[in-house]
Amino acid sequence: MPTKFNVYTGEPEGGSTPAAAQLGLEPPRFCSDCGRRMIVQVRPDGWSAKCSRHGELDSKDLETRR
Numbered sequence: 289m290p291t292k293f294n295v296y297t298g299e300p301e302g303g304s305t306p307a308a309a310q311l312g313l314e315p316p317r318f319c320s321d322c323g324r325r326m327i328v329q330v331r332p333d334g335w336s337a338k339c340s341r342h343g344e345l346d347s348k349d350l351e352t353r354r
């Protein structure tokens with residue numbers, strides 16, 4: 289699935305992604321589909337980020353996709 293927005297800056301894709309973010313350590317702060325700011329919850333074992341329009345993204349989901 290192509291990303292339209294940088295999930296860490298909210299800017300159109302093309303910006304730089306922090307190294308920690310690429311490793312999945314840093315939770316995304318913006319929805320990749322609409323660029324809205326997401327509600328981020330950090331847990332000891334990962335994180336979840338929720339877009340009001342596109343639902344929840346969880347670090348566990350990213351891990352299983354790799």
Ligand SMILES: [Zn+2]
Pocket residue numbers: 319320321322323324339340341342343
């Ligand atoms: Zn969204």
